[in-house]
Amino acid sequence: MQRFAKYKIYLFVLPAVIVLGAFFIYPILLTAKLSFTDFTGVGVANDVGWKNYERIFTRSRYVDALKVTLFFTLIVVVIQTASGLFFASLLNRLHSIRNLCRAALFLPAMMSFVIVGYVWQFIYSPFNGGLNALLAGIGLESLQNNWIGDPDTALFALAFAHIWMFVGYTTAIFLAGYAGIPQELDEAARIEGTSAWQRFRHIEIPLLAPSFTINIVLSTIGTLKTFELPFIMTRGGPDGATRTLSLHIIDSLFGKYKFGFASALSIVMLILVIVVAYAQNRILRSREEQL
Amino acid sequence: MSVHMSASRRAGTWLLSTGVLILVGIMLLPVAFMVAMSFKTGAEMAADPLGLPGGIFFGNYENALSKMTYVRSVLNSIGVTLSVAVLVSFIGALAAYPLARRTSRLSRALVLIVALGLSTPNFVTITPIYVIFRQIGLLDTYLGLILAFTALNLPLAVFFYTSFIRSIPAELDEAARLDNCSDFQIFWYIIRPLLGPATATLSLFVMLMVWNDFTYPLLLLTDESKFTVMISVYRFIGNHTISPEDLFPAAVLGSLPLLLLFLFFQRRIVAGVTAGAVK
Numbered sequence: 001m002q003r004f005a006k007y008k009i010y011l012f013v014l015p016a017v018i019v020l021g022a023f024f025i026y027p028i029l030l031t032a033k034l035s036f037t038d039f040t041g042v043g044v045a046n047d048v049g050w051k052n053y054e055r056i057f058t059r060s061r062y063v064d065a066l067k068v069t070l071f072f073t074l075i076v077v078v079i080q081t082a083s084g085l086f087f088a089s090l091l092n093r094l095h096s097i098r099n100l101c102r103a104a105l106f107l108p109a110m111m112s113f114v115i116v117g118y119v120w121q122f123i124y125s126p127f128n129g130g131l132n133a134l135l136a137g138i139g140l141e142s143l144q145n146n147w148i149g150d151p152d153t154a155l156f157a158l159a160f161a162h163i164w165m166f167v168g169y170t171t172a173i174f175l176a177g178y179a180g181i182p183q184e185l186d187e188a189a190r191i192e193g194t195s196a197w198q199r200f201r202h203i204e205i206p207l208l209a210p211s212f213t214i215n216i217v218l219s220t221i222g223t224l225k226t227f228e229l230p231f232i233m234t235r236g237g238p239d240g241a242t243r244t245l246s247l248h249i250i251d252s253l254f255g256k257y258k259f260g261f262a263s264a265l266s267i268v269m270l271i272l273v274i275v276v277a278y279a280q281n282r283i284l285r286s287r288e289e290q291l
Numbered sequence: 292m293s294v295h296m297s298a299s300r301r302a303g304t305w306l307l308s309t310g311v312l313i314l315v316g317i318m319l320l321p322v323a324f325m326v327a328m329s330f331k332t333g334a335e336m337a338a339d340p341l342g343l344p345g346g347i348f349f350g351n352y353e354n355a356l357s358k359m360t361y362v363r364s365v366l367n368s369i370g371v372t373l374s375v376a377v378l379v380s381f382i383g384a385l386a387a388y389p390l391a392r393r394t395s396r397l398s399r400a401l402v403l404i405v406a407l408g409l410s411t412p413n414f415v416t417i418t419p420i421y422v423i424f425r426q427i428g429l430l431d432t433y434l435g436l437i438l439a440f441t442a443l444n445l446p447l448a449v450f451f452y453t454s455f456i457r458s459i460p461a462e463l464d465e466a467a468r469l470d471n472c473s474d475f476q477i478f479w480y481i482i483r484p485l486l487g488p489a490t491a492t493l494s495l496f497v498m499l500m501v502w503n504d505f506t507y508p509l510l511l512l513t514d515e516s517k518f519t520v521m522i523s524v525y526r527f528i529g530n531h532t533i534s535p536e537d538l539f540p541a542a543v544l545g546s547l548p549l550l551l552l553f554l555f556f557q558r559r560i561v562a563g564v565t566a567g568a569v570k
Contacts, residue, residue: 009389012385012386012475020446024408024445028415030422087311090307097311111546111549113505114545118524118528119538123321129340137341164321173565176566232525250506253417
């Protein structure tokens with residue numbers, strides 16, 4: 001009876017176990033199972049072995065989608081982290097405008113991908129879109145472009161919209177990191193006559209290591225599954241330049257009713273996210289300890 | 292000498308502040324553009340996309356409101372968001388209590404599942420959820436949508452509450468146990484009343500996520516009367532030839548509730564979301 005009472009407290013986790021079991025663990029297992037079949041959403045699912053996976057890694061369109069997804073993630077993570085650090089390092093010194101600017105930069109993160117997608121699609125549009133009109137207004141007509149219609153610029157245009165949305169998030173996390181740096185350290189270095197750049201490079205950057213880890217891991221996980229912006233803005237075009245893995249999943253699912261193949265793509269995405277997030281965590285955390 | 296230095300340093304700070312304010316102002320231009328465009332007539336939009344509207348023109352809004360089922364979709368979104376927030380915080384806090392207080396193989400296994408859930412994109416489970424929902428008749432129902440969102444947000448809730456409850460001294464539990472309180476009584480009367488700040492932060496996350504999410508309602512709902520705000524915006528603006536007269540008022544209407552909320556609670560929202568990420 002005593003032993004039983006000791007475990008009774010685990011009844012508390014029962015509702016969570018039921019919900020996660022039914023709508024998270026079981027679906028993942030079902031995805032894995034379906035990924036080895038040719039299930040079309042109705043009728044029977046025939047076992048096809050590794051054929052779906054073979055298709056993903058031999059057809060150039062899926063390999064390209066993997067490359068597009070990884071490249072998009074790389075651009076977003078690098079530029080967003082750098083811009084967030086840029087804003088945070090300045091705002092940390094400018095107490096009078098810090099909170100105002102932090103909130104202003106954060107505002108776009110309140111909006112939905114759907115709305116950000118539509119608004120930026122219009123801004124980029126070649127016919128009296130905002131960006132081309134702005135360039136004309138300041139006498140830079142030569143830079144005008146069909147931003148999301150040109151395969152060379154489309155992915156960067158999408159990445160910029162994504163970064164615009166989340167740079168405030170990154171900035172806020174870096175500012176929280178700055179708040180944890182003891183003021184005396186900066187004062188001491190200042191008295192020793194170090195330049196602002198030296199203090200930034202040798203004191204602030206190393207002490208911000210945990211914020212780097214959080215920002216990089218969070219933005220990577222968030223960006224690897226990018227779906228809404230290409231879905232709304234380009235539908236994967238022009239010429240597959242913005243066709244991400246998640247776009248292929250939805251397209252296989254509801255465009256072609258290839259449930260088995262979509263499942264295989266989902267499993268590839270899951271492995272990709274786990275491997276990348278785990279590797280980043282390991283590398284960044286060991287770097288934190290070294291510093 | 293030092294007076295001189297500090298004067299020049301103050302000038303430098305002032306210059307830097309102005310520069311940063313201009314940069315931040317540029318970052319907000321797309322939002323200003325969205326609002327300005329929504330009040331322009333079609334002719335003004337074409338002739339002068341960047342200028343301020345000549346007058347405040349409500350025609351686009353009248354048109355959007357009459358065709359968008361806006362009020363209905365706002366009510367749907369609020370209902371779904373509230374249900375998910377209540378379910379997620381109750382189930383999450385309940386599960387977090389033993390995880391925070393006991394270390395056993397079982398609780399470690401659960402923590403592992405939660406960690407997996409935190410990093411798993413919803414695309415991985417979207418195919419089977421669709422299949423399962425169709426089998427058990429949850430497709431195109433509020434309940435199905437609420438359950439899908441609950442499962443998606445639950446790992447974050449468990450994780451969040453676990454670290455929060457760990458910071459509550461276990462002596463409180465012990466004292467109550469001496470008074471013959473059951474585990475559930477301890478949770479309900481001692482722990483739950485202290486969870487307010489964690490619940491507030493978590494509800495913010497859930498609200499942002501559920502209000503703005505597009506994929507689940509897009510795939511799980513077909514009945515127009517059940518659409519959430521983002522699906523209603525998406526259906527109204529359309530996907531082929533996009534007319535700015537439709538786009539901008541719909542974009543403003545879709546963002547308005549959260550933007551207003553942000554205007555009033557920006558400090559708390561930024562701090563909460565940051566704390567949630569750092570935890």
